[in-house]
Amino acid sequence: MKPKKRTTIYDIASKLNVTPSSVSRALNNTGYVNETTKKLILKTAEELNYKRNILASNLRKGESKTIGVVVPRINQNFFANVIAGIEEVTYKKGYNLIICQSNEEYDKEVQSVNTLVNQHVDCVIISISVETNSDETNNCRHLQNVLDHGIQLIQFDRVADELETLKVINDNEQASYEAISHMIDQGYKRIALLEGPQNLAIFRQRKNGYLLALEKHGMPVIDELVIENAWTKELGAEGTRKLLGLAEPPDAIFASTSDFSALGVLEVAMATGIQVPQQLGICGYSNEDFTELTYPSITTIDQYSVNMGKTVANLYFQERENADTVAVSKTISIKPKLIIRSSTQRLKE
Amino acid sequence: MKPKKRTTIYDIASKLNVTPSSVSRALNNTGYVNETTKKLILKTAEELNYKRNILASNLRKGESKTIGVVVPRINQNFFANVIAGIEEVTYKKGYNLIICQSNEEYDKEVQSVNTLVNQHVDCVIISISVETNSDETNNCRHLQNVLDHGIQLIQFDRVADELETLKVINDNEQASYEAISHMIDQGYKRIALLEGPQNLAIFRQRKNGYLLALEKHGMPVIDELVIENAWTKELGAEGTRKLLGLAEPPDAIFASTSDFSALGVLEVAMATGIQVPQQLGICGYSNEDFTELTYPSITTIDQYSVNMGKTVANLYFQERENADTVAVSKTISIKPKLIIRSSTQRLKE
DNA sequence: TAATTTTAAACAATCGATTGCATATTAAAA
DNA sequence: TTTTAATATGCAATCGATTGTTTAAAATTA
Numbered sequence: 001m002k003p004k005k006r007t008t009i010y011d012i013a014s015k016l017n018v019t020p021s022s023v024s025r026a027l028n029n030t031g032y033v034n035e036t037t038k039k040l041i042l043k044t045a046e047e048l049n050y051k052r053n054i055l056a057s058n059l060r061k062g063e064s065k066t067i068g069v070v071v072p073r074i075n076q077n078f079f080a081n082v083i084a085g086i087e088e089v090t091y092k093k094g095y096n097l098i099i100c101q102s103n104e105e106y107d108k109e110v111q112s113v114n115t116l117v118n119q120h121v122d123c124v125i126i127s128i129s130v131e132t133n134s135d136e137t138n139n140c141r142h143l144q145n146v147l148d149h150g151i152q153l154i155q156f157d158r159v160a161d162e163l164e165t166l167k168v169i170n171d172n173e174q175a176s177y178e179a180i181s182h183m184i185d186q187g188y189k190r191i192a193l194l195e196g197p198q199n200l201a202i203f204r205q206r207k208n209g210y211l212l213a214l215e216k217h218g219m220p221v222i223d224e225l226v227i228e229n230a231w232t233k234e235l236g237a238e239g240t241r242k243l244l245g246l247a248e249p250p251d252a253i254f255a256s257t258s259d260f261s262a263l264g265v266l267e268v269a270m271a272t273g274i275q276v277p278q279q280l281g282i283c284g285y286s287n288e289d290f291t292e293l294t295y296p297s298i299t300t301i302d303q304y305s306v307n308m309g310k311t312v313a314n315l316y317f318q319e320r321e322n323a324d325t326v327a328v329s330k331t332i333s334i335k336p337k338l339i340i341r342s343s344t345q346r347l348k349e
Numbered sequence: 350m351k352p353k354k355r356t357t358i359y360d361i362a363s364k365l366n367v368t369p370s371s372v373s374r375a376l377n378n379t380g381y382v383n384e385t386t387k388k389l390i391l392k393t394a395e396e397l398n399y400k401r402n403i404l405a406s407n408l409r410k411g412e413s414k415t416i417g418v419v420v421p422r423i424n425q426n427f428f429a430n431v432i433a434g435i436e437e438v439t440y441k442k443g444y445n446l447i448i449c450q451s452n453e454e455y456d457k458e459v460q461s462v463n464t465l466v467n468q469h470v471d472c473v474i475i476s477i478s479v480e481t482n483s484d485e486t487n488n489c490r491h492l493q494n495v496l497d498h499g500i501q502l503i504q505f506d507r508v509a510d511e512l513e514t515l516k517v518i519n520d521n522e523q524a525s526y527e528a529i530s531h532m533i534d535q536g537y538k539r540i541a542l543l544e545g546p547q548n549l550a551i552f553r554q555r556k557n558g559y560l561l562a563l564e565k566h567g568m569p570v571i572d573e574l575v576i577e578n579a580w581t582k583e584l585g586a587e588g589t590r591k592l593l594g595l596a597e598p599p600d601a602i603f604a605s606t607s608d609f610s611a612l613g614v615l616e617v618a619m620a621t622g623i624q625v626p627q628q629l630g631i632c633g634y635s636n637e638d639f640t641e642l643t644y645p646s647i648t649t650i651d652q653y654s655v656n657m658g659k660t661v662a663n664l665y666f667q668e669r670e671n672a673d674t675v676a677v678s679k680t681i682s683i684k685p686k687l688i689i690r691s692s693t694q695r696l697k698e
Numbered sequence: 699t700a701a702t703t704t705t706a707a708a709c710a711a712t713c714g715a716t717t718g719c720a721t722a723t724t725a726a727a728a
Numbered sequence: 729t730t731t732t733a734a735t736a737t738g739c740a741a742t743c744g745a746t747t748g749t750t751t752a753a754a755a756t757t758a
Contacts, residue, residue, distance in 0.1 A: 006469075006498065008744055019708050024746055031747085032706050049497070051467050055413060056744035059404040059713050075433040075655070080424035087423060087450055091461075096447045096468060101436055112440075118400050119445060120355075148398065149355065263642070293612070295644035306424070357714055368738050373716055380717085381736050405714035408743050703756065712746080721738075728731070 007050040016044060027052070067316065068098045068116030070109060070126040072158075077288050078305050079127065082156065085309020086125065093317060095122075106131035110142040117145060123152040123316050128160055130231075133199040152319065156312050157303075161201045164329040166319060168312045172202050175301045175336040176209025176256060177216075179283050182299075182338060183252050184217050186347055188281050191219075192243050192250035194230035194265070196257035203231075206256040206285070225250050236261025240268040252281030252344070259284035259291050262298050266343070282343040296342035303336045356399040365393060376401065416665065417447045417465030419458060419475040421507075426637050427654050428476065431505065434658020435474065442666060444471075455480035459491040466494060472501040472665050477509055479580075482548040501668065505661050506652075510550045513678040515668060517661045521551050524650045524685040525558025526565075528603060528632050531648075531687060533566050535696055537601035537630050540568075541592050543579035543614070545606035552580075555605040555634070574599050585610025589617040601630030601693070608633035608640050611647050615692070631692040645691035652685045 009023040016023075018037060025031040026041040033041075044050075058064050067090055071079040087097055098121060102109035109129045116124050124146045133139050140160050146153045147165070156168040183191055193210050196203035207226075214221055224246060227239035236255055243250050255262035262284030266276060274280050276296055284291055287302035311332060319330075358372040365372075367386060374380040375390040382390075393399075407413050416439055420428040436446055447470060449461035458478045465473050473495045482488050489509050495502045496514070505517040532540055542559050545552030556575075563570055573595060576588035585604055592599050604611035611633030615625060623629050625645055633640055636651035660681060668679075 006744095009746095010744075020745075021709080021747075022707055024744095025707090028746080032704085034706060037706085049494075051463075051469075051498070053408070053744050054468050055404050055408040056713090057746075059402070059408055059715095060744080060746045062713070064404060073433070074436060075426070075429035077424070080429045083448070084422070084424040084450060087448065091449065094464075096464075098445045099432070099436065099448050100440065101433065115443075115445075119403050120400075145398075149400070290639040290642045293639045293643050355714095358716095359714075369715075370717075370739080371737060373714095374737090377716080381734085383736060386736085402714050405743085406716075408745095409714080409716045411743070699758105701756100701758075703754100705754070706752080707750105708752090709748105709750075711748085714743105716742080718741090719739085722736080724733105724735070726731105726733070728729100 007048040011048060012044050016040060064120045064122055066096045066098055066121045067123045068121040070100045070102055070112045072102050072104045072129050074101045078286055081305035082309035085306040086313045089310050089313035102129040104129045113142045117149050125154045125312055127156050127158045130197050154312055154316060158200050158202055166315055167331040168308060169333055170303050170336045171333045172205035173209040176206040177213045178338045179254060180210050180213035183281050183344055186344055188252035190250040191252040191254060192225040194227050194236055194239050194255045194257055194261050196231040197229055230261055231257035233260040233264040236264030237268045240265045254283045256285055259286045259288040259300055266294060277343050277346045287339055299341045299344040300339050301336045302339050304334055308334055356397040361393050365389060413469045413471055415445045415447055415470045416472045417470040419449045419451055419461045421451050421453045421478050423450045427635050430654035431658035434655040435662045438659050438662035451478040453478045462491045466498050474503045474661055476505050476507045479546050503661055503665060507549050507551055515664055516680040517657060518682055519652050519685045520682045521554035522558040525555040525605060526562045527687045529559050529562035532601050532630055532693055535693055539599040540601045540603060541574040541599035543576050543585055543588050543604045543606055543610050545580040546578055579610055580606035582609040582613040585613030586617045589614045603632045605634055608635045608637040608649055615643060626692050626695045636688055648690045648693040649688050650685050651688050653683055657683055
């Protein structure tokens with residue numbers, strides 16, 4: 001690590017006997033610069049291996065050209081895909097991404113968001129942690145703080161509903177509704193629900209879709225078939241054991257929280273010799289890669305995650321364009337898609 | 350988006366009738382500041398919701414406290430895990446991560462690396478794309494360029510061997526050797542190899558391990574059992590069809606490139622009614638989540654990816670400490686672990 | 699040819715924080 | 729009481745790029 005001094009516009013300027021301003025204009029292709037000198041400057045810049053100091057540039061211009069992203073976990077398929085989508089768009093625009101993970105912890109989320117504000121990012125993109133209870137008002141102060149600093153805030157997927165920001169979400173209720181309808185079509189009569197922490201809107205919406213579908217098809221809601229807080233593989237398995245132990249066990253389970261909990265369901269079913277999908281239908285949520293590979297493959301809901309990332313990023317740039325004219329609050333809803341696989345198909349076509 | 354003006358140290362200074370220097374000293378806890386005024390400054394900073402402008406600070410200090418990471422794909426399990434590991438360490442040190450994906454394209458990799466140099470990151474962490482042929486010297490100019498700018502460069506997993514940098518790798522040869530030895534133990538006699546692009550060292554090493562194991566066990570190397578460039582699921586499937594069509598087909602396949610190609614093998618086997626592991630043994634590489642879930646589950650090699658990320662990050666900070674005294678080139682090798690699952694176990698214990 | 703416009707390039711301020719140096723004040727030591 | 733050291737704060741330069749204002753030169757028009 002030799003701390004080699006970087007070439008600056010001053011180096012170029014003094015070498016060519018012009019002023020730094022001219023160099024800057026030449027490099028940025030703005031204002032007046034003689035064609036000959038411009039070429040000379042560009043050539044010298046190349047020769048001296050000049051790289052613009054973005055820090056200085058951004059400081060002067062008052063922007064950071066950086067977007068901060070906070071997700072619960074980077075290495076979770078859905079989020080990794082969203083980030084990949086965001087990156088694809090922002091990279092083209094010359095923006096950088098700063099990635100943080102909250103590890104599903106409220107404190108780390110707050111800390112991460114504060115760091116980003118500190119960094120003067122131009123925009124914060126976030127999917128809140130499970131601990132971030134959006135009902136208790138104070139718990140979203142860190143997000144309000146982002147707005148107070150004049151920084152754009154975009155929430156996606158797991159959003160704090162009452163906060164007036166840009167949002168990109170899935171139509172969870174609709175997806176959920178379709179999943180249940182499909183299961184009813186397949187002749188399942190007692191459909192159980194594994195629900196997630198109800199402080200997160202997405203899980204409330206998925207439950208609503210479930211309730212709505214039952215109602216529309218004239219089926220009763222049976223309380224004992226609704227299992228709270230079953231959002232990991234282990235909790236999903238636990239819930240399943242409880243359900244299967246009922247006097248009247250369900251003939252289908254909708255693991256509305258994730259494919260991981262659906263996997264938990266499947267494993268318990270396999271272990272206890274219950275036939276899927278004949279005796280028990282299973283539907284997950286998220287279309288994780290593995291759902292296609294299990295035996296039987298798992299019916300699930302695709303959230304178009306990469307596409308969601310692109311939508312988020314595009315939304316930012318779009319809002320930036322007409323920054324003055326536009327309302328603060330806006331929600332884009334992406335319709336997810338039910339992917340029907342073996343785990344719920346008990347009727348032959 | 351009201352373009353609210355941010356509070357600066359000047360605002361605090363003028364409000365309290367002190368100089369910006371004093372404010373700076375108070376906030377940084379450096380130099381002499383009267384205890385009373387310091388408290389006052391801190392309190393006022395809090396009140397005015399002051400956040401240090403990192404751009405200005407870093408510009409002045411000549412560092413960016415930012416680390417750039419370039420990987421082929423963010424949303425690939427292995428890389429997502431490595432990034433998660435890196436993030437965990439760097440976050441604690443107050444560093445930011447800029448993430449880029451090369452999409453396995455040489456051009457985008459070069460562009461990404463240049464962007465990072467442009468950003469004056471303190472360190473570039475990279476796993477090169479498959480197109481980055483490390484043999485053709487010019488193809489690594491972008492990496493040399495990083496070094497030339499006095500920026501630390503750390504390569505991991507897919508490294509350009511001949512470049513003298515810090516490296517964190519797996520002992521691919523050893524892992525490969527163990528995998529083949531295990532298969533031989535299980536009584537497989539004709540073990541095929543799906544190999545990856547040989548311009549990447551990792552794939553050469555894995556092949557070496559294969560060759561070495563055969564040799565050590567006195568088994569012949571059969572050319573027609575080595576399939577070049579079979580590193581995606583599709584290519585893996587294609588290679589498998591070719592292998593199974595041989596006059597003397599193999600009784601085991603080592604998909605040394607990835608679990609994805611192993612999956613391709615498995616699917617072809619299933620489709621043609623070949624029993625795994627009885628008639629055909631299969632071993633993958635990387636321990637992707639799904640390898641545990643397929644039927645039968647796939648034997649594979651765990652690379653300790655999150656841990657690898659942490660190692661990389663720690664290596665950076667460690668080298669930074671003794672920046673002057675230390676050699677430029679250094680390699681840390683992590684021993685991966687063979688995970689034996691159903692797809693290669695045809696002997697009952 | 700004089701007046702006007704266009705083009706070229708220099709000058710200097712600015713973005714916000716940091717820091718070496720200088721000055722002033724206070725406390726401690728001689 | 730004087731000298732010396734410690735403390736507190738101000739001043740001004742600096743990091744590197746950008747940009748509004750000026751001045752100067754060249755090109756165009758009247």
